[in-house]
Amino acid sequence: MPDCACTEPSNGTDSRSVLRSGRHLVHDDPPKPNQSRTSGRTPGRRNPVSQTVDRFVKTTFRNAAPYNAEHHDFAWQHRQLARMMSNECPIPPSEGVRAAVREAFDVGHLYPYSGKDLVAALAEYNSVPPESIVLGNGSTEVLDVLVRLLVGPGDETIIATPTYAFFESQTRIYGGAPKAVPLTSSWDLDVEAMLSAITERTKAIFLCSPNNPTGKGWRRDQLVRLLDTGIPVVVDQAYLECGYAESFAPLVSCHPNLVIARTMSKGFGLAALRVGYLIGDPELIDIVQRVRIPFSISLMAIWGCLQALAEPEELRRRREFISSEADRLHAAMQQMEGVKSYPSDGNFVLADISASGRSVSDVVDALLAEDILIRAMGAHGLKGSHVRVTVGTTEQNDRFLKLFEELLLPPAMPRLSHRGEGRLT
Numbered sequence: 439m440p441d442c443a444c445t446e447p448s449n450g451t452d453s454r455s456v457l458r459s460g461r462h463l464v465h466d467d468p469p470k471p472n473q474s475r476t477s478g479r480t481p482g483r484r485n486p487v488s489q490t491v492d493r494f495v496k497t498t499f500r501n502a503a504p505y506n507a508e509h510h511d512f513a514w515q516h517r518q519l520a521r522m523m524s525n526e527c528p529i530p531p532s533e534g535v536r537a538a539v540r541e542a543f544d545v546g547h548l549y550p551y552s553g554k555d556l557v558a559a560l561a562e563y564n565s566v567p568p569e570s571i572v573l574g575n576g577s578t579e580v581l582d583v584l585v586r587l588l589v590g591p592g593d594e595t596i597i598a599t600p601t602y603a604f605f606e607s608q609t610r611i612y613g614g615a616p617k618a619v620p621l622t623s624s625w626d627l628d629v630e631a632m633l634s635a636i637t638e639r640t641k642a643i644f645l646c647s648p649n650n651p652t653g654k655g656w657r658r659d660q661l662v663r664l665l666d667t668g669i670p671v672v673v674d675q676a677y678l679e680c681g682y683a684e685s686f687a688p689l690v691s692c693h694p695n696l697v698i699a700r701t702m703s704k705g706f707g708l709a710a711l712r713v714g715y716l717i718g719d720p721e722l723i724d725i726v727q728r729v730r731i732p733f734s735i736s737l738m739a740i741w742g743c744l745q746a747l748a749e750p751e752e753l754r755r756r757r758e759f760i761s762s763e764a765d766r767l768h769a770a771m772q773q774m775e776g777v778k779s780y781p782s783d784g785n786f787v788l789a790d791i792s793a794s795g796r797s798v799s800d801v802v803d804a805l806l807a808e809d810i811l812i813r814a815m816g817a818h819g820l821k822g823s824h825v826r827v828t829v830g831t832t833e834q835n836d837r838f839l840k841l842f843e844e845l846l847l848p849p850a851m852p853r854l855s856h857r858g859e860g861r862l863t
Contacts, residue, residue, distance in 0.1 A: 498611055501610075502611050503610075509524065509811070519809050519811045520810045520811065520830050520834040521811060521828070522811060522834065522838060523826075523828060525650065526828065527709070527756065528760075528828075528830045528831045532749060534745050534749060535742050537745075538744065542738040542740075548737070550735065550740060553573050555740075556573065557572075559743075559744055560700075564685070564717060566687055570719070570723055571716070573714075573715050574713075575712050575731075575734040575735055577699040577714025577716075579714065580714060580715065580726055581714075583730050584726060585608040586612055586729070588641045589614040589641050589642065590641075591613030591614070592615075592639060593640075594617050594637060594639045595614055595644060596617050597617065598619055599618040599619065599620055600621070600651060600820050601645070602650050602674060606618075619635050621652065625652040627645070633663070641669070641670070643667075643669055645661075645672070646673070646675075646676070647675055647684075648782065648783035648784045651788050651824075653764075653781065653782025653786060653787065654783065655684060671696055673686055673696070673697070673698050675699065675700055676699065676703070676704050677704050677784035677785060678705070679705020679753060679756070680829075681784060681785075683783040690718060690719065694719035694722070696718065697716055697717070697718040697719075697722065698717040698718065701713070701714040701715075702743050705757055705785070706746050706753065707756060711736075711742050712735075713739045761783075763830075763835055764784070764785060764786070764829050767779075768780065770839045770843075774843050775846065775848070776846050785828060785829045786826050786827060786828045786829065787826070787827050787829075788825075788826050789826075789827065791823055791846060792821070794846040795848070796846055798814045798816070798822055798825055802825065808841050810834070812825055812826065812838075813828075
């Protein structure tokens with residue numbers, strides 16, 4: 439779900455002209471889940487297409503809030519931007535992975551195969567049997583299938599918030615009611631509150647570890663208490679390769695109600711290939727496999743991921759860089775006046791700038807004027823004083839820290855002059 443959408447500029451404009459023309463970032467604008475696609479139309483005679491939609495399309499689908507990907511589109515249109523907004527890996531694929539993808543293009547006229555060799559490689563990587571893994575076109579594909587299997591009209595899900603908004607949106611799409619249980623003031627799981635929220639209609643509990651956007655990983659004992667309820671517990675561990683949080687894959691063998699989502703997008707740095715997977719009880723995984731779309735993963739993605747898994751030293755290098763740079767961002771921001779930063783096991787750092795007296799929108803827009811794009815976190819259930827910063831390259835991180843500190847100086851103190859019209863002075 440969006441938390442910092444960009445108004446799309448016309449072709450040929452740069453990020454600074456977007457600010458100068460007043461067409462700037464829109465902050466804290468969460469979608470309205472109950473807003474129908476037909477809302478706002480002039481009353482009167484309906485056209486046949488509209489009548490068909492009203493008669494035959496399920497209400498929960500008609501009212502689905504679209505995912506706002508404008509920040510991605512904006513960044514691709516303005517390639518000079520430092521993309522510190524989407525939790526991508528700052529390190530491009532290795533030459534070995536690039537070669538594997540190029541080789542797959544040589545047979546690009548053929549349909550791909552099922553990827554059983556990739557399943558086997560991922561099973562070995564996670565120390566689980568192959569029967570416990572199902573591939574997806576990104577983890578979102580198989581997570582969507584899982585929610586579809588578990589949740590129907592009138593059902594409830596429990597979600598520890600703030601967190602990845604996909605769980606809430608898909609619960610609503612399939613007719614369920616998401617029940618948010620806030621994290622504690624220290625961003626920890628409130629296990630007692632989650633247990634108290636369970637009713638006879640609860641069909642799933644959703645967590646992220648490390649959690650997005652807070653960056654904190656959960657403990658095994660916390661997870662086991664939730665698993666002991668017998669309710670399916672789904673843990674998204676997308677950021678596991680970005681730090682040193684605990685993998686919960688070993689628990690799957692003794693807790694058949696545990697499902698773990700993983701991805702090749704983050705630490706492995708293969709976001710464009712769109713490969714994710716679930717780890718779970720073989721019986722449930724088999725059902726997901728039967729329901730998911732066949733041939734949803736390209737041959738380029740399969741061969742690229744196989745090569746990435748065959749390069750453990752490259753993964754170690756990426757993990758060490760991302761983790762150390764996240765620590766550096768956190769430590770530097772924590773020392774800035776008016777900033778409270780939080781340690782992270784992911785490839786991002788969350789910061790609260792409320793004590794600085796500066797608005798999040800002003801800070802995000804000013805950084806955009808300097809070709810740095812970060813995210814405002816208001817739409818993630820946080821108060822509107824938080825920003826999330828993705829780990830970039832060393833140079834990008836250095837430049838961000840310098841500009842961020844300048845922007846948060848008390849008003850009476852001088853600010854550096856920046857080149858160019860429309861920039862802060």
